[in-house]
Amino acid sequence: MDFSIITWDIFLYLLRGAGTSLLIAVIAVMAGTVLGTLGAIARLSHNKFANIVAAIYVEVLRGTPMLMQITFAFLALPAIIRMIVGHPIRFDPLVTGIVAIGLNSGAYTTELIRSGINGVDHGQFEAADTLGLSYKQKMKMVILPQAFKNILPPLVSEFITLIKDSSLLSTIGVVELMKSATTVGANYYAYLPPLTVASCIYLILNLIISTCSRVIERRLAVSD
Amino acid sequence: MIDVKNLSKTFDKKVHAVKDVSFHVDKGEVISLIGPSGSGKSTVLRCINGLETPDEGTVLINGKALDFSNPKQAQKDRTVMGFVFQHFNLFANMTVLQNLTLAPINVLGKSQQEAEATALKYLERVGLLDKKDSYPSKLSGGQQQRVAIARALCMEPQIMLFDEPTSALDPEMIKEVLNVIRDLVNDGMTMIIVTHEMNFAREVSNRIAFLEDGTIVEMGTPEYIFTQSQNQRIQEFLEKVL
Ligand SMILES: Nc1ncnc2c1ncn2[C@@H]1O[C@H](COP(=O)(O)OP(=O)(O)OP(=O)(O)O)[C@@H](O)[C@H]1O
Ligand SMILES: [Mg+2]
Numbered sequence: 001m002d003f004s005i006i007t008w009d010i011f012l013y014l015l016r017g018a019g020t021s022l023l024i025a026v027i028a029v030m031a032g033t034v035l036g037t038l039g040a041i042a043r044l045s046h047n048k049f050a051n052i053v054a055a056i057y058v059e060v061l062r063g064t065p066m067l068m069q070i071t072f073a074f075l076a077l078p079a080i081i082r083m084i085v086g087h088p089i090r091f092d093p094l095v096t097g098i099v100a101i102g103l104n105s106g107a108y109t110t111e112l113i114r115s116g117i118n119g120v121d122h123g124q125f126e127a128a129d130t131l132g133l134s135y136k137q138k139m140k141m142v143i144l145p146q147a148f149k150n151i152l153p154p155l156v157s158e159f160i161t162l163i164k165d166s167s168l169l170s171t172i173g174v175v176e177l178m179k180s181a182t183t184v185g186a187n188y189y190a191y192l193p194p195l196t197v198a199s200c201i202y203l204i205l206n207l208i209i210s211t212c213s214r215v216i217e218r219r220l221a222v223s224d
Numbered sequence: 225m226i227d228v229k230n231l232s233k234t235f236d237k238k239v240h241a242v243k244d245v246s247f248h249v250d251k252g253e254v255i256s257l258i259g260p261s262g263s264g265k266s267t268v269l270r271c272i273n274g275l276e277t278p279d280e281g282t283v284l285i286n287g288k289a290l291d292f293s294n295p296k297q298a299q300k301d302r303t304v305m306g307f308v309f310q311h312f313n314l315f316a317n318m319t320v321l322q323n324l325t326l327a328p329i330n331v332l333g334k335s336q337q338e339a340e341a342t343a344l345k346y347l348e349r350v351g352l353l354d355k356k357d358s359y360p361s362k363l364s365g366g367q368q369q370r371v372a373i374a375r376a377l378c379m380e381p382q383i384m385l386f387d388e389p390t391s392a393l394d395p396e397m398i399k400e401v402l403n404v405i406r407d408l409v410n411d412g413m414t415m416i417i418v419t420h421e422m423n424f425a426r427e428v429s430n431r432i433a434f435l436e437d438g439t440i441v442e443m444g445t446p447e448y449i450f451t452q453s454q455n456q457r458i459q460e461f462l463e464k465v466l
Contacts, residue, residue: 123313126275127372130307131327131379132299141326145317223317223359 003193010184014194017180018201024098024166024176029159031102036109041139043114054110061107066100067168073100074172097169105162112154116147149220156213160206177201225251225414226272226383231281233267241267242278243438252412256425258449259435260461265418268435269387272416273305274298285383303331306376310388312368314360320347320371321356324378332379339378346374350404366397370404377408384408386417422465426450434458 006014042054061069074096082088120143128138148155167178175183181198185191226249233242242264249255257265270276272283274292282289285304292298315323324343328334334342347353350370360368369389376384389405390398402424408415409428419425425432426446433443434455442448442455449458 121313121316123309123311124315127307127309127313127315129275130273130302130305131375132303132331133327134299135295137330141330142315142317149317224361 002190003196005184005188005190006193006197010194011197013184014177014180014198014201017175017177017198018205020094020174021163021166021176021178021202022205024094024101024169024174025159025162027098028101028105028162028166031098032105032109032158032162033113033155035103035106036113037144039106039110040113040117043110044117058107058110061104062111066104066165067171069104070097070100070168070172073097093169093172093174097166097172097174101162101165101169105158108158109155112151112158113144113147116151117143119150120146152213152217152220156209160209163205163209164202225249225253225286226416227282227284227287228268228272229282229284231268231271231278231283233264233271233276233278240438242271244281245435245438245440246281247433247440247443249414249416250430251414253430254409254413254415254417254428256429256432257416257418257435258420258422258425258432258461259441263435264438265435266387267438269307269385269416269418273302273307273385275307299331303327303379304381305383305385306373306379306381308369308372308376308384308386308389310391312360312365312372312392314368314372314375316360319357319359320352320363323360323371324375327375328378342378342380343374346377347371349377349407350374351400364397365393366400369393369397369401373401373404373408382414384413384415386415386419388418388420390419390421420465422450422462434461436461 039054039057042050043058045051074091074093077096078089078091124142124146125138128142133142166176169176170179170182173179177198181194182191184194188194228248229246231242231245232240234240245264245268247255257268259265267276271278274290277292284290285301290298290301292301314320315326318326321340321343324347325336325339328339328342329336344353344356347356350373352367352370352374355363355367355371360371363371373389386405390401393401398421402421405415405417405424406428417425417429429446431443432446432449434441434449434457436457441457442453444453450462453459
């Protein structure tokens with residue numbers, strides 16, 4: 001085992017890849033949370049149309065592999081777009097990848113937030129109603145804060161999953177941590193050192209995130 | 225002030241919770257609804273403020289029919305009435321003060337200072353000024369219910385509706401909550417109270433309605449209901465609970 005190939009420059013290169021992985025996960029989890037909130041509200045609404053659209057969205061994205069969705073978005077979607085607009089359009093791998101992962105995360109988060117909302121005591125809804133709060137005010141100020149508090153742990157594990165899943169974007173040429181490591185390995189004909197270091201970086205990132213989430217959970221517990 | 229006309233409500237197509245209930249409440253009057261469990265007391269109260277939509281009948285407040293099919297209008301109509309629940313239902317994610325100022329700011333459009341001043345006034349009135357920064361979970365049941373009453377009062381309602389406000393409380397806390405309600409009676413607030421506290425109902429009510437199987441069996445002064453009524457069901461019920 002010769003770790004001497006991991007020079008400071010190579011290490012920085014891997015770190016830059018890790019930064020890209022983190023960026024992908026952060027944007028995707030934010031998009032996923034927004035989509036998930038809208039999806040959950042649609043799933044719980046009495047509007048049949050919104051309900052069905054959200055249900056289809058959730059089922060399709062949870063029922064197909066994420067790698068398929070990413071590949072589809074990058075390789076098949078441009079062809080469809082070309083048929084519609086009539087000329088080829090280049091898809092940026094990073095942007096396409098983030099959109100695909102964000103959409104996928106939104107489907108899982110929809111179900112998560114839905115269960116979080118269902119977990120809020122019915123009396124909270126009724127109290128908000130009797131005070132004359134509008135539906136939007138009720139959700140925003142009373143229900144969702146409590147729902148998010150209930151689902152913080154699974155939401156954080158979703159974030160950690162996304163950091164790991166961002167490695168799937170290496171297949172469409174995004175130079176994130178995984179791709180950086182295999183690139184280094186290919187250049188030096190030695191995979192063990194870069195893959196080991198990259199794995200450690202994933203691990204450390206995720207340990208930091210779960211530690212932060214425990215601190216936040218403790219903070220939020222003041223109202224318990 | 226309140227006119228309930230031919231109110232009917234059925235759950236799941238077969239549970240006739242309320243059947244053709246009508247009554248009238250004058251301004252400043254205190255009405256108690258009593259009766260056995262499942263007789264429809266809560267459902268009547270919840271129809272009055274739109275937590276349930278009646279199948280038939282109307283509720284008129286100051287001569288104007290409530291229309292809960294229109295969310296905007298419903299929101300406005302509701303602010304005329306304060307509702308106090310058996311299980312308090314304080315917003316768990318907010319401090320006492322935030323609970324009290326949320327609706328005045330967001331529904332009535334009051335400023336933060338104005339809303340807080342009102343909130344502190346009512347908190348003082350229910351004797352909980354020192355708890356203004358506490359979260360509901362840190363309060364006893366009796367304290368939570370007093371905060372819930374203060375929260376309803378912060379909307380400056382013309383009518384207060386109580387659904388078994390003391391039923392979830394330990395005996396030693398019942399008194400502190402009843403004292404707060406008594407205080408409102410003395411203030412001349414128009415109220416409808418669903419309660420199992422017979423002595424309290426007898427003491428503060430102008431009139432009492434006895435419900436059974438979704439209908440008002442009899443309605444009259446406490447004196448009448450407790451001592452003069454010849455109705456066998458009422459006599460049996462009172463015998464059991466007193
Ligand atoms: N949301 C609901 N869905 C189905 N049935 C209901 C619902 N709410 C009330 N009921 C039924 O309607 C009837 C009247 O209930 P209600 O709660 O009005 O009685 P109550 O007089 O308040 O009783 P209690 O003293 O136990 O509170 C009961 O048979 C009850 O089971
Ligand atoms: Mg009841």
